[in-house]
Amino acid sequence: MEPYTQPFWEELEDGTVLIHACESCERRFFPPSPVCPHCQATDVEWVETTGCGKLFSFTRTHATAAAFADELVVGTVELDDGPKLLAPIDEPYSALEIGAPVRIEPTEYTADHDRGWLEDYPFFTARKLEETDA
Amino acid sequence: MTGAVTPTVVGVGTVPNGTHSVPERDLALTVLRDALDEAPIELGAVDGLYMPAPRPWTQQGFFSTYLLRVLGLDVSQSLEISTGGTSGGHAFHTAVSDIREGRVETALVLAVERNSTIDTTGPYFEYILKSFDAEFESPIGMTVPAAYAQSMQRYVHEHGLDRDDLAEIVVKNRKNGAENPEGLFDDAPARDEVLDARPVADPIRLFDCPAPCDGAAAILLTGTEEPSPSGITVTGTGFHHEPTHFLMGPDADPTELPAVGQAVDSALDRADNAIDDIDVFEPYAPFPHIEAMITEELGLAERGQGVDACLAGRTAPDGEIPISPSGGCLGRGHPPMVTPLLNYIEAVRQLRKTAATQISDAERVLTTAEHGHLNGVTAAVFAGGCD
Numbered sequence A: 001m002e003p004y005t006q007p008f009w010e011e012l013e014d015g016t017v018l019i020h021a022c023e024s025c026e027r028r029f030f031p032p033s034p035v036c037p038h039c040q041a042t043d044v045e046w047v048e049t050t051g052c053g054k055l056f057s058f059t060r061t062h063a064t065a066a067a068f069a070d071e072l073v074v075g076t077v078e079l080d081d082g083p084k085l086l087a088p089i090d091e092p093y094s095a096l097e098i099g100a101p102v103r104i105e106p107t108e109y110t111a112d113h114d115r116g117w118l119e120d121y122p123f124f125t126a127r128k129l130e131e132t133d134a
Numbered sequence B: 001m002t003g004a005v006t007p008t009v010v011g012v013g014t015v016p017n018g019t020h021s022v023p024e025r026d027l028a029l030t031v032l033r034d035a036l037d038e039a040p041i042e043l044g045a046v047d048g049l050y051m052p053a054p055r056p057w058t059q060q061g062f063f064s065t066y067l068l069r070v071l072g073l074d075v076s077q078s079l080e081i082s083t084g085g086t087s088g089g090h091a092f093h094t095a096v097s098d099i100r101e102g103r104v105e106t107a108l109v110l111a112v113e114r115n116s117t118i119d120t121t122g123p124y125f126e127y128i129l130k131s132f133d134a135e136f137e138s139p140i141g142m143t144v145p146a147a148y149a150q151s152m153q154r155y156v157h158e159h160g161l162d163r164d165d166l167a168e169i170v171v172k173n174r175k176n177g178a179e180n181p182e183g184l185f186d187d188a189p190a191r192d193e194v195l196d197a198r199p200v201a202d203p204i205r206l207f208d209c210p211a212p213c214d215g216a217a218a219i220l221l222t223g224t225e226e227p228s229p230s231g232i233t234v235t236g237t238g239f240h241h242e243p244t245h246f247l248m249g250p251d252a253d254p255t256e257l258p259a260v261g262q263a264v265d266s267a268l269d270r271a272d273n274a275i276d277d278i279d280v281f282e283p284y285a286p287f288p289h290i291e292a293m294i295t296e297e298l299g300l301a302e303r304g305q306g307v308d309a310c311l312a313g314r315t316a317p318d319g320e321i322p323i324s325p326s327g328g329c330l331g332r333g334h335p336p337m338v339t340p341l342l343n344y345i346e347a348v349r350q351l352r353k354t355a356a357t358q359i360s361d362a363e364r365v366l367t368t369a370e371h372g373h374l375n376g377v378t379a380a381v382f383a384g385g386c387d
Helices: A006-012 B024-038 B063-071 B087-100 B123-129 B144-159 B163-178 B191-196 B258-271 B288-297 B306-311 B328-332 B339-352
Strands: A017-022 A044-049 A052-061 A072-079 A084-088 A101-107 A123-128 B006-018 B048-052 B077-081 B106-113 B199-201 B214-224 B232-241 B280-282 B364-371 B376-384
Touching (some): A084 A101, A084 A123, B006 B024, B006 B087, B006 B339, B024 B106, B077 B087, B087 B376, B163 B191, B258 B288, B280 B339, B288 B306, B339 B376
Parallel strands (some): B048 B077, B280 B364
Antiparallel strands (some): A052 A072, A072 A084, B232 B376
């Protein structure tokens, strides 16, 4: 059996952000799962997104686990397709504001944290878009 | 009440929050001895033991079984549960339920935790990291303050609040905590000191965070068919879990706390009370904006006006809705496995009229516990202590 979420990581390598759509209630959700968390239906499918969304909120840590830099900029991205996800943000904290357009993009994973079977896959980060790109 | 038997608190015991150099066993036996000193029962009468699972860095594993051997207790029910900050709440609720249903006659609820034995800058963060989505969130390096910082940021944004005003909630709770002889702190910072403290996860600063510490508490419960007005009874309990995990989940809105509202509604229904009947509030509110949001969720303030309730003095000990006269998580120190029991014991002391910061004419107290980002919440109503 292969991990259910493997298609997400396979596609992310090529810059595509996949989420799930429920064929029963037509809602979209993340992370991918064989059960829709909105209606509990199991007729779900993978769908592509642009990876674009808006910054719902954000923070900058000053202390965390030893595998990471103490200062991390992290935020909640609300994708244009609906779901929200937590993401590292590849921007200075001072440059951020709620509502800023961002895009989820693949990035090399450099932290000394054990991701298990995902060791050789990239992770993702949110980067600000210029208003004209949004 | 719908049950024939009413759970009644007959003894409580605590140690001061702080640093304790003795094993968890000794803290547990100390608070148990103190609870027994207050109770008109012998230890051998205890037929149910309920406790949060001690933290994974506790030297003694299999703690409840070990404790039963040490005490020589033969019990009908025992529970050692791990659900984060609601662990103590679930242990207490299960004891209450078992007494209501007649499964046990005398319940011991006990919690013990030492955080002084772990380096909070390393292994503790590794432990916390596993609380988040292991595949999509832990690899980011998430922390609990990093989750609450985002809800604070969003809450302030949505309601157009002055973030600095949240410092007044910290000041109020630290003042209350400084009056509590079992609290961690002897003093209270001023507003400017709260705002100038070192950042932890922007915009959250050090004094906005609950300080981890060691602690222990025990509560003895029995069933009473006709409780006297002077007895302290548990009149209502409630629980709710939203389909959320920290900040995420279908339709999750981290600026509202629906699990608080639903758990409290259940507890009040069971107690046959309305929110206006409550004289004292002892919520599990680990960050200042969470106290403001709980105030709103309970209908004690309009949305976005929970901070104003504090600024106007409404939540102070002499206000109309006293919140955390014990100091709560922010003012008292915070051993999360023990904090729910400390809230219950504060409720008992308010009703006995022996609290360090006593609310006059307290007849009913509402307490809560929570885990995650208030994804799961327990609520309990205490009443009694009338002459």
